[in-house]
Amino acid sequence: MSSIQDIQQEIIEEFEMFDDWMQRYEYMIELGKSLPLIDEKYKTEEYIIKGCQSKVWVHADLKDDKIEFTADSDAIITKGIIAILIRSFSGQPPQAILDADTSFIDKIGLKEHLSPTRANGLVSMIKQIKLYAVAYQAKAES
Amino acid sequence: MATASTTSTLDVLRIRKDFPILNRKVNGQPLVYFDNAATSQTPQQVIDVIVDYYSNYNANIHRGVHALSQEATDAYEQARIKLQKHFNIPNAYQTLFTSGTTHGINIVASGFAEILKAGDEIIVSALEHHSNIVPWQMLCEKTGATLKVIPMTTSGELDMEGFDAILSEKTKLVFVNHVSNALGTVNPIEEIITKTHQVGGAVLVDGAQASPHIKANVQALDVDFYVVSGHKMCGPTGIGMLYGKEKWLEKLPPYQGGGEMIDQVTFEKTTYAGLPHKFEAGTPNICGGIAFGAAIDYMNAIGFEHIAAYEHELLTYATQKLQEIEGLRIYGESKHKTAVISFNIGDIHPYDIGTILDKLGVAVRTGHHCAQPIMDFYKIPGTVRASFSFYNTKEEIDIFVNAVRKAKSMLG
Ligand SMILES: Cc1ncc(COP(=O)(O)O)c(C=O)c1O
Numbered sequence: 001m002s003s004i005q006d007i008q009q010e011i012i013e014e015f016e017m018f019d020d021w022m023q024r025y026e027y028m029i030e031l032g033k034s035l036p037l038i039d040e041k042y043k044t045e046e047y048i049i050k051g052c053q054s055k056v057w058v059h060a061d062l063k064d065d066k067i068e069f070t071a072d073s074d075a076i077i078t079k080g081i082i083a084i085l086i087r088s089f090s091g092q093p094p095q096a097i098l099d100a101d102t103s104f105i106d107k108i109g110l111k112e113h114l115s116p117t118r119a120n121g122l123v124s125m126i127k128q129i130k131l132y133a134v135a136y137q138a139k140a141e142s
Numbered sequence: 143m144a145t146a147s148t149t150s151t152l153d154v155l156r157i158r159k160d161f162p163i164l165n166r167k168v169n170g171q172p173l174v175y176f177d178n179a180a181t182s183q184t185p186q187q188v189i190d191v192i193v194d195y196y197s198n199y200n201a202n203i204h205r206g207v208h209a210l211s212q213e214a215t216d217a218y219e220q221a222r223i224k225l226q227k228h229f230n231i232p233n234a235y236q237t238l239f240t241s242g243t244t245h246g247i248n249i250v251a252s253g254f255a256e257i258l259k260a261g262d263e264i265i266v267s268a269l270e271h272h273s274n275i276v277p278w279q280m281l282c283e284k285t286g287a288t289l290k291v292i293p294m295t296t297s298g299e300l301d302m303e304g305f306d307a308i309l310s311e312k313t314k315l316v317f318v319n320h321v322s323n324a325l326g327t328v329n330p331i332e333e334i335i336t337k338t339h340q341v342g343g344a345v346l347v348d349g350a351q352a353s354p355h356i357k358a359n360v361q362a363l364d365v366d367f368y369v370v371s372g373h374k375m376c377g378p379t380g381i382g383m384l385y386g387k388e389k390w391l392e393k394l395p396p397y398q399g400g401g402e403m404i405d406q407v408t409f410e411k412t413t414y415a416g417l418p419h420k421f422e423a424g425t426p427n428i429c430g431g432i433a434f435g436a437a438i439d440y441m442n443a444i445g446f447e448h449i450a451a452y453e454h455e456l457l458t459y460a461t462q463k464l465q466e467i468e469g470l471r472i473y474g475e476s477k478h479k480t481a482v483i484s485f486n487i488g489d490i491h492p493y494d495i496g497t498i499l500d501k502l503g504v505a506v507r508t509g510h511h512c513a514q515p516i517m518d519f520y521k522i523p524g525t526v527r528a529s530f531s532f533y534n535t536k537e538e539i540d541i542f543v544n545a546v547r548k549a550k551s552m553l554g
Contacts, residue, residue, distance in 0.1 A: 021501055053509055054493045075491035076553055
């Protein structure tokens with residue numbers, strides 16, 4: 001399994017291939033379609049992320065000491081963003097997720113290109129992913 | 143058929159020169175500002191008034207003996223008279239400055255808290271801005287009164303038979319917006335006012351969305367209260383107006399305690415100052431009030447008949463162009479609408495469309511527009527809302543419609 005850093009580097013390189021925002025967005029929409037979907041039973045208020053104008057649900061499971069994320073959103077661009085996040089964090093141990101830097105989001109031009117309300121959603125998504133890592137880390141230590 | 147270049151009623155190109163912000167670029171594209179229902183843009187004439195105030199006569203009002211204070215007080219009171227004349231209010235002291243529509247509504251709601259009893263009823267419409275329903279819910283909790291709702295129809299209009307069914311002698315207050323912010327429907331407030339008065343109730347009309355397009359005559363309407371926000375009428379944010387019939391303003395208790403509202407204070411008793419100061423505690427938004435007056439002058443110089451006619455032309459043109467897009471559904475199909483189009487395309491999320499439009503320089507609103515009950519009625523998460531103003535053009539509508547087509551092809 002590649003490290004979070006390697007995966008993020010890979011994502012940055014993929015996004016560098018595009019010359020304009022439209023291609024980036026089209027790619028993001030494609031990525032959104034490949035998102036590992038959350039089980040319908042978790043699409044409830046409890047798993048919803050606040051701070052997004054569109055709905056986002058994220059669920060995490062610990063398998064072999066690694067966190068597997070699934071998610072969904074009712075908006076396709078949001079789904080693309082969450083797919084990028086999950087690709088870099090899913091299948092990683094909690095500590096690695098906690099230590100991970102999220103500035104790659106800036107490097108692929110997402111933060112600067114997204115509207116402020118959406119950017120807030122992005123921040124909330126990262127926070128939620130890190131919270132899952134905190135929770136599983138605490139569980140492992142207890 | 144209308145073409146992009148025919149504009150009949152206004153010299154829009156000249157008007158656009160008054161709005162410096164319309165020259166800016168967003169994401170490398172010329173700005174197309176179609177979020178006027180949220181906030182209108184500010185003409186240079188109003189910006190100049192703001193700069194002049196802070197450059198030349200910034201001072202506190204109603205208190206000082208010195209020249210600046212006198213100048214500021216005069217300008218503020220003249221602005222009040224401009225608003226009074228504009229809305230045909232009987233007296234300047236019934237023209238209260240507020241921080242905006244929300245504030246005006248809260249003044250009335252908190253005043254009615256002292257008047258209502260258990261068993262009384264308040265009626266609101268299903269087309270309200272939901273943050274404006276909250277004060278009434280709080281009021282009902284406090285007083286034991288009951289909240290009833292005028293239902294809406296699929297075309298986005300109020301169901302007036304439904305209104306007749308809930309109106310009764312128990313009705314003490316009806317709250318309705320003149321124009322719905324989410325759909326643009328112009329509501330039959332004349333009929334609502336007449337019928338409510340027949341049962342002895344009062345009517346508060348939220349004119350936030352109507353005031354940029356319709357010049358309301360509060361005496362002809364015989365409305366009990368009318369509230370507006372300056373920032374939707376080419377004025378600054380943080381300023382608005384509440385009109386009230388004299389008998390109501392006398393009857394309602396003051397909203398806040400503080401300076402300005404007081405006649406005499408002793409530790410035994412405070413006597414309240416007369417209108418309008420009873421409701422204007424503390425140092426007000428002096429510059430905002432003066433600039434609001436200037437904004438009203440600006441709009442009147444163009445003329446509300448011209449504004450309405452031209453915006454109707456834009457609405458018709460945009461509606462027709464959007465309807466050519468397959469799968470696009472417009473919500474709110476009343477014949478009586480201001481220049482607002484709320485729509486969705488198939489099951490594409492409105493937020494996705496809004497994001498792509500923003501990349502293309504087109505500013506629209508997406509979401510539930512603070513009108514969750516309307517969205518629940520249509521069973522949708524929200525809509526894309528484009529709202530036009532008299533400084534918009536058909537060329538901008540063409541750019542917008544092309545952007546919508548582009549978004550559809552990317553997202554569909
Ligand atoms: C119908 C309606 N009422 C009230 C408001 C609230 O106005 P303000 O935020 O200026 O108080 C709005 C603003 O969006 C509105 O559209």
